[in-house]
Amino acid sequence: MSDSPEHQPPENTLKQLEEAGALSHFASSIAHEVCNPLSQIVLATDFLANPRPLSDDMRKKIVGYLRQGAERIDKAMKSMLRTCAPIETSMTQESASALLDDALATLTLDPSVRVEKHYADGLPPLLADKKHLTEAIAHLIANALDAMQPAGGTLTLTTSLKFFESSEREGWQRQSWFRAGDHAVVIEIADTGHGIHNSKMPLIFEAFYTTKAAGHGAGLGLTVTKKIVDLHHGRLELSNRPEGGVLVVLTLKTAAHP
Ligand SMILES: Nc1ncnc2c1ncn2[C@@H]1O[C@H](COP(=O)(O)OP(=O)(O)O)[C@@H](O)[C@H]1O
Numbered sequence: 001m002s003d004s005p006e007h008q009p010p011e012n013t014l015k016q017l018e019e020a021g022a023l024s025h026f027a028s029s030i031a032h033e034v035c036n037p038l039s040q041i042v043l044a045t046d047f048l049a050n051p052r053p054l055s056d057d058m059r060k061k062i063v064g065y066l067r068q069g070a071e072r073i074d075k076a077m078k079s080m081l082r083t084c085a086p087i088e089t090s091m092t093q094e095s096a097s098a099l100l101d102d103a104l105a106t107l108t109l110d111p112s113v114r115v116e117k118h119y120a121d122g123l124p125p126l127l128a129d130k131k132h133l134t135e136a137i138a139h140l141i142a143n144a145l146d147a148m149q150p151a152g153g154t155l156t157l158t159t160s161l162k163f164f165e166s167s168e169r170e171g172w173q174r175q176s177w178f179r180a181g182d183h184a185v186v187i188e189i190a191d192t193g194h195g196i197h198n199s200k201m202p203l204i205f206e207a208f209y210t211t212k213a214a215g216h217g218a219g220l221g222l223t224v225t226k227k228i229v230d231l232h233h234g235r236l237e238l239s240n241r242p243e244g245g246v247l248v249v250l251t252l253k254t255a256a257h258p
Pocket residue numbers: 143144147191193194195196204209210211212216217218219220221222223245246
């Protein structure tokens with residue numbers, strides 16, 4: 001867990017990422033996203049440089065390859081830059097259940113996945129950046145859906161109210177804190193998937209850590225999600241459920257008690 005005393009200090013991260021294969025995965029993702037289109041561009045350029053006459057059709061095809069390759073590199077670089085860029089927020093009062101439903105609506109659900117909703121009635125609103133928090137929740141749900149493939153399973157979405165009787169602050173992380181008397185809305189996303197190996201728990205929020213095949217996951221989702229939750233001064237916890245699968249607990253202060 002991110003707030004447990006066993007959480008590895010950040011200076012160990014690079015070494016751990018290396019051991020977990022995250023750095024070599026990052027290198028192979030770069031190779032996949034940049035080097036492949038680059039070799040396509042080099043090949044097409046060599047072809048154009050050849051003094052042989054070219055039909056209009058052939059020239060069109062080669063220029064198409066060049067453009068396609070350049071666009072792929074541009075897309076990959078932009079997505080990496082977006083991950084590192086500061087996030088601008090605009091806070092409004094939002095309902096937790098509406099955010100969950102909006103996030104779910106952006107995803108394609110496999111028929112093998114059953115969705116259960118347990119939304120508490122009359123919850124106070126959250127002060128949230130709707131666009132970014134919906135994206136963050138969608139990402140957490142997408143991870144849950146990925147973990148349940150190919151067999152499928154049950155996705156359980158829950159909302160509830162929490163009252164803090166005493167102050168709570170996460171160890172060395174100063175972004176999230178709750179004071180005595182704070183009210184918070186708790187969003188839970190539970191899946192019945194393969195879970196997370198305990199030894200890998202300290203790595204899941206690190207950029208480029210992924211257990212997914214190249215092209216399926218860049219390992220940036222939880223990094224960005226954590227950044228968004230931090231901007232809300234909220235708390236994001238992932239743990240393995242005793243019955244299997246992962247439980248994500250997202251705790252966010254209510255708008256009425258900032
Ligand atoms: N609900 C989940 N169940 C199992 N593993 C998960 C879950 N959520 C995250 N993970 C693990 O954390 C890793 C990092 O997640 P993320 O940052 O979203 O990157 P990505 O989805 O691109 O792999 C995933 O590759 C996976 O191993």
